Amino acid sequence: MSIVACLKWVSHPGEPHDERFAGMSPADQSALEFALRQAALLGTGVTAITVGPSGADKVLRDALACGATRAIRIEAPTTAAGTDVATAIADHIADAEWVWCGDYSLDRGAGSVPAFIAAHLGAEQALGVIHVDLEADGVRATRRLDGGRRELLGVRSPAVVSVEGATARLRRAGLQSLRTAADTVIEVVPATTPIHRAEFMVRPYRPRARELPAPAGDSPLDRLRLLTDAAAASAARGEMVTLEPADAAARIVQVLTDWGYLPHG
Amino acid sequence: MSTPDVDVVVVGAGPAGSCAAIVAARAGLSVVLLERGPFPGSKNMYGGVVYPRILDGLIPNWWEEAPIQRWVTRRSTMLLTDTQALTVDFRSEAWGQPPYNGATAFRPDWDHWLASHAEAAGAQLLTDTTVVGLLRDAGGAVTGVRTDRPDGDLTARVVIACDGVNSFLAKEAGLYEHTDAKHFTLGVKETLALPKEVIDERFAVRERHGVDIEILGGTGKVNGGGFLYTGLDTLAVGVVLKLPKLAAQQQRPEQIIAGLKQHPAIAPLVQGAELKEYSAHLIPEAGLTMMPKMTMPGMLVAGDAAALCLAAGIWLEGVNFAMASGMYAAEAAVEAVQKGDTSATGLAGYQRRLSDTFVLKDHRKLRRAPELVLSDRVQHLYPTMVANVVERMFHVDNPNPKPGVRRILDQERRKAGVRRRDLLRDGWTGFRSFG
Numbered sequence: 098m099s100i101v102a103c104l105k106w107v108s109h110p111g112e113p114h115d116e117r118f119a120g121m122s123p124a125d126q127s128a129l130e131f132a133l134r135q136a137a138l139l140g141t142g143v144t145a146i147t148v149g150p151s152g153a154d155k156v157l158r159d160a161l162a163c164g165a166t167r168a169i170r171i172e173a174p175t176t177a178a179g180t181d182v183a184t185a186i187a188d189h190i191a192d193a194e195w196v197w198c199g200d201y202s203l204d205r206g207a208g209s210v211p212a213f214i215a216a217h218l219g220a221e222q223a224l225g226v227i228h229v230d231l232e233a234d235g236v237r238a239t240r241r242l243d244g245g246r247r248e249l250l251g252v253r254s255p256a257v258v259s260v261e262g263a264t265a266r267l268r269r270a271g272l273q274s275l276r277t278a279a280d281t282v283i284e285v286v287p288a289t290t291p292i293h294r295a296e297f298m299v300r301p302y303r304p305r306a307r308e309l310p311a312p313a314g315d316s317p318l319d320r321l322r323l324l325t326d327a328a329a330a331s332a333a334r335g336e337m338v339t340l341e342p343a344d345a346a347a348r349i350v351q352v353l354t355d356w357g358y359l360p361h362g
Numbered sequence: 363m364s365t366p367d368v369d370v371v372v373v374g375a376g377p378a379g380s381c382a383a384i385v386a387a388r389a390g391l392s393v394v395l396l397e398r399g400p401f402p403g404s405k406n407m408y409g410g411v412v413y414p415r416i417l418d419g420l421i422p423n424w425w426e427e428a429p430i431q432r433w434v435t436r437r438s439t440m441l442l443t444d445t446q447a448l449t450v451d452f453r454s455e456a457w458g459q460p461p462y463n464g465a466t467a468f469r470p471d472w473d474h475w476l477a478s479h480a481e482a483a484g485a486q487l488l489t490d491t492t493v494v495g496l497l498r499d500a501g502g503a504v505t506g507v508r509t510d511r512p513d514g515d516l517t518a519r520v521v522i523a524c525d526g527v528n529s530f531l532a533k534e535a536g537l538y539e540h541t542d543a544k545h546f547t548l549g550v551k552e553t554l555a556l557p558k559e560v561i562d563e564r565f566a567v568r569e570r571h572g573v574d575i576e577i578l579g580g581t582g583k584v585n586g587g588g589f590l591y592t593g594l595d596t597l598a599v600g601v602v603l604k605l606p607k608l609a610a611q612q613q614r615p616e617q618i619i620a621g622l623k624q625h626p627a628i629a630p631l632v633q634g635a636e637l638k639e640y641s642a643h644l645i646p647e648a649g650l651t652m653m654p655k656m657t658m659p660g661m662l663v664a665g666d667a668a669a670l671c672l673a674a675g676i677w678l679e680g681v682n683f684a685m686a687s688g689m690y691a692a693e694a695a696v697e698a699v700q701k702g703d704t705s706a707t708g709l710a711g712y713q714r715r716l717s718d719t720f721v722l723k724d725h726r727k728l729r730r731a732p733e734l735v736l737s738d739r740v741q742h743l744y745p746t747m748v749a750n751v752v753e754r755m756f757h758v759d760n761p762n763p764k765p766g767v768r769r770i771l772d773q774e775r776r777k778a779g780v781r782r783r784d785l786l787r788d789g790w791t792g793f794r795s796f797g
């Protein structure tokens with residue numbers, strides 16, 4: 098049973114050009130913690146893997162100090178494209194049964210790498226998970242859905258699970274393992290396919306600003322209520338529809354247009 | 363006794379700790395350097411000027427690689443009253459060339475750089491690791507440290523405590539006989555951003571040349587002093603405040619910095635600068651008066667942990683004293699480990715080295731200076747008196763003739779309420795300290 102934790106060496110958002118602040122994203126820390134817990138449950142080890150330059154060894158050493166048993170770094174530039182990263186990882190962990198990832202990294206945050214890895218491996222995927230129950234024969238994962246809903250998934254191996262940052266707190270490495278990790282050999286391997294630099298930055302979606310008429314209430318409180326919709330019944334209703342994918346996409350676009358998030362026409 | 367995990371554990375990767383680790387590791391000992399911050403220097407602050415001459419032997423031509431902001435080629439001492447400023451300004455082109463004198467540097471850069479030399483020498487640096495206590499044997503000798511990590515004990519032949527001011531390790535070991543708030547000052551600093559060209563123009567410097575201004579007065583009713591240093595595109599402006607006075611006056615330190623920045627002599631220098639960082643830290647101010655025992659079986663204490671910072675008015679030097687004491691502690695530790703005697707006698711080489719070098723010689727020479735500089739007379743009476751004397755000397759009051767300096771001095775002394783006896787006594791103390 099092989100368990101892999103995929104870890105990315107990211108710069109700190111407040112200090113993007115200073116490597117001294119770089120390290121693992123909170124989501125990757127959660128992923129590593131689940132990998133370690135699962136390995137303990139199943140009586141096996143964890144392989145920590147990263148794609149990046151030599152500075153990225155830091156996250157692997159941190160993982161080794163916490164209990165990972167093997168560390169692999171695939172040589173690549175810092176800003177490698179997500180699809181290439183996923184391909185490179187998948188090529189090196191073809192026989193992995195459980196692959197744990199953070200749902201998105203602090204720096205670019207598209208969350209696409211786990212999905213690409215799953216596609217490459219032909220594995221099940223549970224992405225953006227907020228709660229994990231580890232079992233001897235699989236994983237029960239809770240996913241966050243829109244509108245505060247939750248989805249419960251029973252996941253069987255081979256599978257890729259990506260977890261949110263607050264899902265688990267990474268254990269504190271012991272002093273002796275920290276010392277040993279500093280001397281452990283990290284396997285540095287070339288990527289099997291070319292790795293390109295990411296061409297664009299993925300940012301969180303920011304709806305464009307909408308112009309609203311000034312609120313007309315008598316008192317400041319009334320105007321505030323009107324502005325914030327605090328007292329009014331929500332205009333947007335949840336609606337459950339069953340449609341073909343193309344129709345569903347068209348419907349979503351239509352609704353977003355009606356709500357003002359997309360321009361008309 | 364079982365074999366210790368390592369020969370030397372150094373606690374704290376500040377200037378003292380890293381220099382200690384470099385020396386011990388280069389001598390072939392196994393060394394672990396423990397630092398509570400995520401990287402060396404990440405939690406550390408100071409005013410901003412280092413005097414690294416002591417590194418000449420340790421890192422030859424250190425100036426070619428050290429992370430320097432500017433080389434100090436102008437040193438000013440400023441005396442402030444509410445509306446007046448008297449400045450003694452010195453500049454030397456020689457200080458802007460190798461082997462240089464003082465330099466401004468950021469602590470996260472400086473400490474990180476020194477620690478990287480310790481690692482290169484073979485010391486193992488473990489960050490994010492706080493030492494929470496000492497391990498002792500039945501006889502009380504220190505045998506290692508306990509950290510906050512699981513499985514966190516580390517045994518060593520010698521522990522070098524470089525954990526900075528208010529050292530918990532030195533206190534736990536009972537090396538401080540007594541500590542008193544009056545022995546400490548609180549240093550607070552603002553780092554302000556300004557374009558390099560603006561700094562060059564305002565401070566009359568070029569290229570990588572920079573300025574160190576030490577300030578007496580400007581801290582209102584709270585006894586202390588101030589400083590203003592130039593980084594490449596930043597300024598460090600701060601105050602050092604006597605703790606009991608600060609508490610008694612119920613003033614916030616940031617208000618005192620704000621007051622200093624508004625002083626007519628300072629305001630034009632910092633005008634338009636953007637606040638980047640505010641930081642604060644204690645300074646062991648009292649020198650010899652507060653120094654602990656620095657050696658005990660299995661342990662040495664260096665740097666601020668041993669109150670070795672020199673804070674004597676026109677001199678605020680801690681980093682060079684820390685680096686030197688760290689080096690000397692490690693040399694003594696190496697000797698002791700090689701001889702197989704880490705008892706207090708085996709480690710006595712440390713105290714000898716401190717006594718024979720500038721570290722304790724300067725402290726002995728300047729032992730009365732901290733108290734004198736922070737005394738009420740020097741803080742609140744003399745600046746006004748001196749500034750008024752100078753003002754009257756340069757004030758042209760025609761048709762009256764120029765008055766004699768002695769007469770002005772005497773009049774201003776009486777106006778300021780300074781007794782001749784006190785003036786003479788303080789002058790003598792100052793002369794003996796600084797002369």
Ligand SMILES: Cc1cc2nc3c(=O)[nH]c(=O)nc-3n(C[C@H](O)[C@H](O)[C@H](O)COP(=O)(O)OP(=O)(O)OC[C@H]3O[C@@H](n4cnc5c(N)ncnc54)[C@H](O)[C@@H]3O)c2cc1C
Pocket residue numbers: 373374375376377378379396397398399402403405406407408409410411412413491492493494524525526527548549550551600601642643644645664665666667671678679680681682684
């Ligand atoms: C406001 C201010 C201005 C100053 N200006 C100057 C100046 O311009 N020039 C100058 O030369 N000096 C100056 N000093 C003094 C100077 O900063 C100190 O003397 C010097 O930093 C002492 O070095 P150190 O290595 O002994 O201690 P520190 O620099 O304090 O380093 C101690 C290290 O130990 C670590 N540590 C502490 N406890 C533990 C623990 N339990 N476990 C693990 N790690 C621990 C800390 O994180 C830190 O890295 C100034 C000080 C202040 C506060």
